[in-house]
Amino acid sequence: MRMPKLGACIVIAVLGLAAGSAATVPAAAAAGTGTVTIVHGIPNTPVDVYANGKKILSGFTFKTVTSPLSLPAGRYAIAVRKAGAAAGSAPILAATEQVSAGANLTIVADLTAAGKPALTPFVNDTGAVGSGKGRLVVRHTAAAPAVDVYAGTAKVISGLVNGQQQALTVPAGTVPAKVTLAGQTAAVLGPVNVPVTAGMATVVYAIGSASGHTLTAVTQQYPLGGMASSAQAGSGGLGADPASPAWPFAGAAVAGLLLALAGTAGIARRRRAC
Amino acid sequence: MRRWPAAALIAGIVLAGGAAAGYAVTRPPGHDYGAVPATSAPAAPADRAVQAASSHRAKGSGAAVTVTAVPVRLRIPAIGVNAEVVPVGVAVGGSLGIPASPSVVGWWAGGGSPGQPSGATVLVGHVDSAARGPGALFRLRDIRPGVAVTLTAGGRPWRYVVRAVRAYAKAALPAATVFAQQVTPRLVIITCGGPFDTATGHYLDNIIAWAISA
Numbered sequence: 001m002r003m004p005k006l007g008a009c010i011v012i013a014v015l016g017l018a019a020g021s022a023a024t025v026p027a028a029a030a031a032g033t034g035t036v037t038i039v040h041g042i043p044n045t046p047v048d049v050y051a052n053g054k055k056i057l058s059g060f061t062f063k064t065v066t067s068p069l070s071l072p073a074g075r076y077a078i079a080v081r082k083a084g085a086a087a088g089s090a091p092i093l094a095a096t097e098q099v100s101a102g103a104n105l106t107i108v109a110d111l112t113a114a115g116k117p118a119l120t121p122f123v124n125d126t127g128a129v130g131s132g133k134g135r136l137v138v139r140h141t142a143a144a145p146a147v148d149v150y151a152g153t154a155k156v157i158s159g160l161v162n163g164q165q166q167a168l169t170v171p172a173g174t175v176p177a178k179v180t181l182a183g184q185t186a187a188v189l190g191p192v193n194v195p196v197t198a199g200m201a202t203v204v205y206a207i208g209s210a211s212g213h214t215l216t217a218v219t220q221q222y223p224l225g226g227m228a229s230s231a232q233a234g235s236g237g238l239g240a241d242p243a244s245p246a247w248p249f250a251g252a253a254v255a256g257l258l259l260a261l262a263g264t265a266g267i268a269r270r271r272r273a274c
Numbered sequence: 275m276r277r278w279p280a281a282a283l284i285a286g287i288v289l290a291g292g293a294a295a296g297y298a299v300t301r302p303p304g305h306d307y308g309a310v311p312a313t314s315a316p317a318a319p320a321d322r323a324v325q326a327a328s329s330h331r332a333k334g335s336g337a338a339v340t341v342t343a344v345p346v347r348l349r350i351p352a353i354g355v356n357a358e359v360v361p362v363g364v365a366v367g368g369s370l371g372i373p374a375s376p377s378v379v380g381w382w383a384g385g386g387s388p389g390q391p392s393g394a395t396v397l398v399g400h401v402d403s404a405a406r407g408p409g410a411l412f413r414l415r416d417i418r419p420g421v422a423v424t425l426t427a428g429g430r431p432w433r434y435v436v437r438a439v440r441a442y443a444k445a446a447l448p449a450a451t452v453f454a455q456q457v458t459p460r461l462v463i464i465t466c467g468g469p470f471d472t473a474t475g476h477y478l479d480n481i482i483a484w485a486i487s488a
Contacts, residue, residue: 035342056339067428068342068383070390093358172374198409199363199371200383223383225364228396230450233372233466234477236402239412240470253290260286266279 033070034099039123039223040064041110041141041207042117043214046083047092049077049109059083063207065220073101078119080109095119104222104240108205110141113162115209120163124201128225129169134196135224136175137203139165144210146182151175172198179206179217189217199224253271289412305467308419309439311450311460342370343388343428345381348397348463353413357399359425361456368449370464376400376409385462386455388425388432393455394462395425401465404475411465414480423461423485434461434485441468452482461485 038049040060049057056161057066059085075098079091093109104124112118129135136151140160149166151155152175160180178190189206198203200221208214252259345359362371362380373380379399386393400409423434442448451461461484468479 066341067344070340070342072338076287091299095353124329127350128364128366131367131369131371133365134363148404153322172371197360197362197371197373199365200361201363221383223361223363224386225366225368227368227449228364228382228385228453229368230444230447231370231372231398231464231466232402232476233398233411233464233480234409234470235404235475236407237404237470238408238479239401239415239465239467240477241468248452256286256289256291257322258286259289262285263281263283263286266282 008112013156014064021056022124032073034101034103034105035068035222036071036097036099037068037106037220038066038143039108039110039141039205039206039218039220041206041218043111043208045092046115047080047109048083049078050081052090053079053087054079062214063216063218065218068222071099073103075099078107080119088240093117093119095121097121106203106220108141108207109142110133110205110207111209111218113143113145115143115211123166124192124203125222126201126222126223126226127169128199131140132172132198133169134172134198135178135192135201136170136177137167137201138177138179139203142206142208142210142215143212144181144188144206144215147188147206148180148182148184150178150180159262166175169203169231170196172196188215191271192217194219197221287479301325305415305439305441305479305481307440308436308484310438310451311458311486313454317397340390341428343432344383345395345397345425345432346390347426348379348399348410349426350417350423351422351423353417355410355413357410359397362398370396370398372398372400376403376406379410382453385453386459388427388459388461390459392450392457392459393436394453394457394460396453396462396464397425398464401467401477409465411481414463414465414483415441415467417483419485422488423483425461425462433488435488436483436485440482441485442482443468443478444476444480447480459487 014249042064043062046061047058048055052216078095081091104126106122108120110120124238138157140162146159146161149154175194176191177194178187203220208216298474348357348359357379359379359381360373362381379397386395401412402408419436421426421436423433463483465481466477467481468477470477
């Protein structure tokens with residue numbers, strides 16, 4: 001991109017920031033809501049999920065990732081019960097989560113390294129990355145020891161342990177990823193093709209249990225960046241308006257004016273001659 | 275022979291005048307059809323979009339927890355559009371991401387979604403690609419107010435009707451209006467158009483179709 005145009009984009013972005021104080025936080029914040037995604041990573045355990053005593057998910061099963069849920073900002077008592085269990089029965093898991101306006105959280109019902117069920121919250125980093133790039137995040141939420149993560153043949157994450165995450169900024173495209181036990185080369189997961197979209201985070205969750213042979217991966221995508229301010233949506237020129245059609249007309253106009261001038265001069269000279 | 279200067283004067287005036295008139299008649303038409311939906315605050319909860327959102331609430335929820343209706347397909351039969359939709363985000367500097375494939379349309383996942391009580395649902399699609407030819411929204415500039423648009427999201431169709439189609443110079447894009455979230459619900463479909471700058475490989479204009487719930 002040429003500098004003058006980039007400059008104009010920056011000016012527009014700055015004006016946007018000045019115009020709306022919410023410009024640096026996700027747009028959803030405008031409505032005073034936060035976004036929560038729930039991931040099910042406990043094998044063989046269909047559940048119902050409650051928020052503040054109200055059932056929000058029914059028959060939620062292993063390997064399922066919800067669409068983003070929009071919640072008014074506030075504190076939420078999250079309770080996970082066996083699918084079909086009475087609303088008043090003792091939950092399998094319970095936790096309290098603060099959802100702030102504009103926040104983007106993921107709550108994973110998962111297994112600890114030792115294989116005990118747990119609720120693990122993650123804050124989703126919505127900070128923007130460069131044009132044409134995305135963020136690849138790997139979260140270890142499985143009953144498994146420390147792991148390494150490879151993109152193709154390159155080791156990109158080392159020694160990731162349960163409950164932890166690591167993020168990379170990568171060009172948009174497809175990343176062939178595999179997970180190995182730390183220090184080993186044989187894949188315990190993958191290789192799988194992970195799509196990375198421009199301006200989006202792709203989160204890969206390792207879930208299940210290594211000893212239970214239920215180790216698998218699920219993915220979530222969420223948007224990066226604050227308010228949008230521009231869009232480039234073409235590069236071919238096929239849909240362009242005709243190239244400036246003015247010049248033939250301008251040429252004809254100039255020729256006409258010259259002709260008129262010559263005529264005027266001729267008339268004037270003849271007048272003088274008389 | 276004696277009258278040539280007068281003839282030249284008349285011919286010259288006719289030629290110059292004709293050139294000006296010819297330019298006025300044949301230059302590309304500006305894109306300015308219909309009225310852009312007002313940038314007003316969301317309407318009272320009697321609004322039908324709010325009722326639609328209510329029907330889309332998470333099962334059994336009495337709380338105001340709503341499941342985002344993630345768009346997956348865009349149909350505009352009038353211009354032959356039937357395209358897959360994927361979520362996109364925003365890069366450093368504020369530019370909206372766009373799917374790598376020109377036949378796929380992007381949905382700004384940081385903005386609005388169908389059925390929400392407020393905010394613009396923003397779609398962005400290629401007019402074309404240098405490498406791969408015409409894109410999903412190649413003919414967006416051809417649609418006019420009244421055209422029907424269907425967006426499939428959250429497992430059901432959401433029907434819209436186009437209210438306006440406009441061209442905006444990118445340098446003067448009214449971004450605060452285009453991407454607005456504290457407004458009555460609308461669908462904003464963006465592509466590129468206008469003159470093409472071969473030096474930068476970019477179009478100079480954004481073509482935008484504005485639609486509201488049908």
